[in-house]
Amino acid sequence: MDLFDSHSTEHANLPRNMIENSMFEEEPDVVDLAKDSTAFPTFPALDPDEVAYEPRSSRLLVRGLGENDMDEDEEDCESSARLLGMSFMNRSSAHRSSSSPYTRQAPPRSCSRPSARTMVVCVLFLVIVASMTMVLYFLPGCTFTKAGCRKPNKTTPVEPIYPISTNGELFPWAQLRLPYSIHPISYDLTLNPNLDDMTFTGQTVINMTVLHNTKRIVLHGANLNITKATFKLGDGEVKDVTVLEYKPRQQLAVKFSEELKAGQYCVLTLDYSATLSHTYDGFYNSSYTDKDGNRRVLAATQFEPLYARKAFPCFDEPSFKATFLIKISRKQDYMTLSNMPKAKSTLLPNGLVQDEFERTSVKMSTYLVAFIVSNFTPISKNVSNTLVSVYSVPEKKEHTDYALDTASKLLEFYNSFFEIEYPLKKLDLVAIPDFLAGAMENWGLITFRETTLLVGKESSPLEKQVVASVIAHELAHQWFGNLVTMSWWNDLWLNEGFATYMQYMSLQTVLPQLDTGNLFLSVRFRAMDKDALNSSHSVSTEVNTPEQVEEMFDSVSYEKGASILLMLNTSLPGDQQFRKGIIEYLKEFSGANTDTDDLWNSLTKVEVSTHHQNVSEMMNSWTSQKGFPLVTVSRNGDEVNLTQEHFLLTSENATHASSLWNIPVTYVNDSCSLAPECRQVFNLKTKSGTLKVPKSVKWLKLNYRNTGFYIVHYGNEGWAALIDALSKNVSVLTHEDRASLIHNIFALSRFGRVSFQQVLNVLEYMPSETESAPVTEALLQLNRIYRLLDKRQESGLVARMRSYILMHFGSLMKSQTWGEEKSVSKQELRSSLLGMACSMKEENCTQQAKSLFKQYVDSNETFRIPGDLQHVVFSVAAQSDKDWTTLHSMYERVAYDAEKRKILQALASTEDTRRLVWVLKAGLEGDIIQTQDLPLIISTVCNGFAGYLFAWDFIQENWDRLIEKFPVGSFAIQTIIKSATSQFSTQAHLNQVQAFFSSLKERGSQMRSVQEALETIRLNQRWMDENLPTLRKRL
């Protein structure tokens, strides 16, 4: 899956019911607690795969019962009483007597040893027990019939506590993850969507094999109304069976009185009905307005990570791979697509057509299944043995050529790079009008946002760069992810880190003119910024709950994953070694599931060089611990001492004490600093190490071209020498190295290791800098400070910062052209310079922008504003009343999605607060502005002074609706939280943010991004306290 960009978002939504259910999970079924585990003999002893995992809620209760330091009887009675008391208070307050049903000071101690003194309390208590038993008995899913004061046996291991199914029976499985006793082999899916009433019916036939003796089949299903279920064992008879459902975990189960035996085959057939999802996940409905103004409906799927279960009952975990045969019915004027080519179409008696697709020729995980019912039209081309097609709504067909051409080139590249042919006969790339993620790599049927697939013939190279990058990412997934899949979401980086790395690597070869190098460099910087926080996580990390799975789709899995692969590739001797290793890995695990160690082992195996290096040993230090190192350099004559420490921005509650990384430190010096041959390597595995350099060496630059995932501090002398060298000749270092120095010095300032004066010293050379990477990095960092000062209403300092930026970048800003520009890096440079200049209302910039906008409007929109400048031009226009209105009407009219998004950003950048409120509301409503763009709107509004507090209020007021649209933990929610809070820097705001998120409880308080937000505000606050005096003195 591609997350699109930091302003946008990805993928699927947690359904409303799941959020409610996760709240419900906190409130356990009372019978779980009360049940005597021996009283349920029909349940099998633990499956071999049933490890002693306790669901969170039951663990709390077990602790409540067994881990207090009270007398056992007392605590037992108390716990039961507490439960009863709570239930009593919650549900029967009208019956509450004046004596409290339960207080800690006067526990009904005599539960097992009644005494006269407590008799009255006990009698009262028993009355409550009796009445509550009756009340609870009639509550759905709640049968409080086996309660009693029992002594828990502390020495017995905890038995699984089975929950209650919707029909009141005990559900035979108590874990989030499915048992491994049954494995699916193949699915036959029949789907009958009705796009008039937005419902569908389906039949799922699952052929399975029994791996361990078991009395149950447990699988996933969410919001499916099962209407009929049959089961057949081996060659036996088909029998009706009852399907149990436990909604909080979206699980279905069938229980058997006799064991299914290992080695047997069986078939489960489930008929069901459901509603097409109204969010962006599962089998969801979408619509668009065609060129004649008619609303056209369609249905598409988004199953990653946990939503195949909303479309059909299945074993919805990545390691349960199987084959799929899919049949879908449709009206005659519609068409359908699925992973495989269509095998045949049959006219049904009801006038509909049923399309049947070939059975998948490969085994695949459920999250990769996809189907679409729409009226899209394709263009196609044969590439090797694969028919590549790009589909769009009919009126956008002319925007599909670039995607077809790019996908074809990339498919050929990957076929030969991986030495494994893409295994399917067709590959469809489909632009979906309503799509939350950037794109999704469904095998053979990749789905995209329109922005990430469609480009006009005249689109700018930067727009093409977006499209090519996303296609390269999704195509890489056809091997990394689809052919070889991570066993579980804890290793999501094996999919996403790899696809992200391959996207940059392949484009540098296939479309070098797109110049993706700078983009990759800047995403590595951003990944470090996030990973420097205590709230970060290791690349490979434990995940269990749906929210934790969602949270894995973040910059650590994607960008840090890609960064450490780059570091590994560049540190292996011999440029083919990395490639050989991954070919070995793909061949060995083709069709299977893997974890991180499998990858490192494959790469270690191909190691044939003389400097033998154990890849596992090195890479484990990068994947198993969060964060990254700071390497500090100190030099004494010919000896250079390097020390490493965890670059952790906040030390509160830190758990980093003994972090050590195996760092392939690279370095160049003044005698040879540009060519790859200049690069030398020193492996720093311990806390410190010493390398020798000739005494004549004037300066060292570590982390050559910033291919390593670490930050370097050169000490005062080291920095001074580098600054001196740059002041004499900018080209003494590569542009990546210059950008790396700028990124590092700002990071060190944030870390508190250098003063802001030192940052300003490094930036002194900027007036002679003309390359995109260092300029954009410097502007991004200065802009962050500028915005913080602005939000603090430090107007004097804001003005001085503005002058500082204009003094250092003004001449470069002025020298930018406003016409068409072919070079990507020049486009990057000017959009960043002009974006900054115009946002600071630099006269020359705003005048130029206004004049371009006027030409555009006067020409009836036939005059073309270069694509990379549209954002700047529209944003300046949006500051005037009249032009905002013009843009507003343009937004409704323009069909091309990339342009539409730029207009939307402009609309959201106005300083008119009433309009800002309108944009925010419209984004939430989803009629005029698609809700998929709400994270982009929020992040734009938060950038400006006028709207950032409104946006924060808006988020608080609409939190429940937001998590209805975007799942808790998802990238969309991560983006929203980050945008809304990252510019706060005061105690008052810290308190507000803390209070709001802690009030959410299970509606989001546990998210990592909340921790990240709080940490960021504290850091901003600290940085301001420490640096405001310097800024006042030096700016």
Ligand SMILES: [Zn+2]
């Ligand atoms: Zn991806």
